[in-house]
Amino acid sequence: MPQVAPLVAPQRDGGRSPHPAGIALGAPWSILEGMKPDFWQELPRPLFALAPMEDVTDTVFRQIVLSVSDPRWLHVVCAEFASTDGLCHPAGRPKVAERLHVDPGERELLRRLGVKLVAQIWGSRPERFHAAARLICTEMDFDGIDINMGCPVRKIVKQSGCSALIGQPALAKEIVLATKEAADVPVSVKTRTGLAEVVTESWIGALLETEPAAIILHGRTQKQMSRVPADWLEIARAVRVRDAGGCTTPMLGNGDVASVADALQKIEQSGVDGVMVGRGVLQDVWFFNHPACRPSKEDRLELLQRHTRLYAETWGGRKNFNILKKFYKIYCSGFPGSAELRKQLMQARDAAAVQDILGC
Numbered sequence: 001m002p003q004v005a006p007l008v009a010p011q012r013d014g015g016r017s018p019h020p021a022g023i024a025l026g027a028p029w030s031i032l033e034g035m036k037p038d039f040w041q042e043l044p045r046p047l048f049a050l051a052p053m054e055d056v057t058d059t060v061f062r063q064i065v066l067s068v069s070d071p072r073w074l075h076v077v078c079a080e081f082a083s084t085d086g087l088c089h090p091a092g093r094p095k096v097a098e099r100l101h102v103d104p105g106e107r108e109l110l111r112r113l114g115v116k117l118v119a120q121i122w123g124s125r126p127e128r129f130h131a132a133a134r135l136i137c138t139e140m141d142f143d144g145i146d147i148n149m150g151c152p153v154r155k156i157v158k159q160s161g162c163s164a165l166i167g168q169p170a171l172a173k174e175i176v177l178a179t180k181e182a183a184d185v186p187v188s189v190k191t192r193t194g195l196a197e198v199v200t201e202s203w204i205g206a207l208l209e210t211e212p213a214a215i216i217l218h219g220r221t222q223k224q225m226s227r228v229p230a231d232w233l234e235i236a237r238a239v240r241v242r243d244a245g246g247c248t249t250p251m252l253g254n255g256d257v258a259s260v261a262d263a264l265q266k267i268e269q270s271g272v273d274g275v276m277v278g279r280g281v282l283q284d285v286w287f288f289n290h291p292a293c294r295p296s297k298e299d300r301l302e303l304l305q306r307h308t309r310l311y312a313e314t315w316g317g318r319k320n321f322n323i324l325k326k327f328y329k330i331y332c333s334g335f336p337g338s339a340e341l342r343k344q345l346m347q348a349r350d351a352a353a354v355q356d357i358l359g360c
């Protein structure tokens with residue numbers, strides 16, 4: 001488990017600081033020495049990234065995806081979003097920090113493949129972002145930090161976090177600057193095209209003023225949730241805004257990328273530097289492998305077993321076993337008898353029962 005040191009969230013400094021985010025420059029928690037390399041600029045193009053997905057992209061799933069990916073088609077993986085309020089609260093921190101757990105086995109895989117790992121944080125208070133970024137950079141092992149300005153879920157938006165920040169560009173900018181101030185790793189932003197209305201030009205223009213290390217744009221508004229197809233014309237518009245301003249911020253498109261071939265087409269048509277893929281990987285764990293890769297039934301069942309074993313070893317009883325079961329339909333499809341096997345696996349209560357069903 002990550003070490004979590006006692007942490008005092010920095011207070012606004014009552015006018016001592018000229019920093020636009022109101023962060024006290026020169027305070028003990030400010031600016032970490034020596035920035036780590038900006039991998040967003042250095043990675044090859046086109047860029048492929050695994051999207052952050054709550055209850056999906058934990059250290060176990062990321063290892064499974066990494067283990068069947070080709071580093072030509074996967075460069076960045078993201079952890080599930082973690083609350084800055086939770087990370088700043090001594091009682092809430094251990095639970096939230098679990099979302100940012102990085103298994104040593106994953107680190108080894110990342111190193112071997114040259115893939116970068118990004119923590120994603122959300123909240124609404126710049127000083128909490130500052131404290132959370134510092135905690136991540138000093139106590140954990142991530143190559144980058146992403147700020148979630150895209151999640152449309154009502155209970156999150158009601159707390160003025162995530163996509164709600166699209167409606168508060170001044171606060172959003174303060175948050176990016178506060179995070180950058182505390183981080184020694186590149187800070188990116190993942191967002192949407194608007195709230196009820198599309199405001200790509202003004203919103204992306206505002207974000208670019210803070211010079212984030214990358215912008216990942218999901219081609220839907222907050223109101224659209226996931227109900228309509230992602231609008232890649234808006235993603236292309238964001239690229240034009242970036243280019244017109246003479247910025248070099250890498251731009252990744254997100255939404256409905258169905259395969260590597262589809263990604264390459266969307267990249268070509270929109271001008272983005274790369275794509276971030278979410279649900280595509282839930283259809284096909286081998287998404288980032290060579291496009292010609294066709295896993296056999298044996299490959300699928302072997303990966304299912306490995307996933308189950310690693311989940312049990314990593315989380316023990318700390319995570320509900322049912323969270324794992326949603327992955328079984330990815331593995332158990334496309335071969336004779338897969339529906340029946342899936343039905344049996346859905347009855348399993350633990351890893352041992354799964355091994356029994358699979359006869360191993």
Ligand SMILES: Cc1cc2nc3c(=O)[nH]c(=O)nc-3n(C[C@H](O)[C@H](O)[C@H](O)COP(=O)(O)O)c2cc1C
Pocket residue numbers: 051052053054055056079080081120148150151190218254255256257276277278279280
């Ligand atoms: C189960 C699930 C959980 C998600 N959790 C997060 C999250 O923690 N942070 C985030 O920025 N987006 C989250 N998303 C949104 C995805 O990262 C992505 O933006 C969205 O699914 C659209 O991309 P896709 O069409 O490739 O799936 C989540 C999506 C799903 C399906």
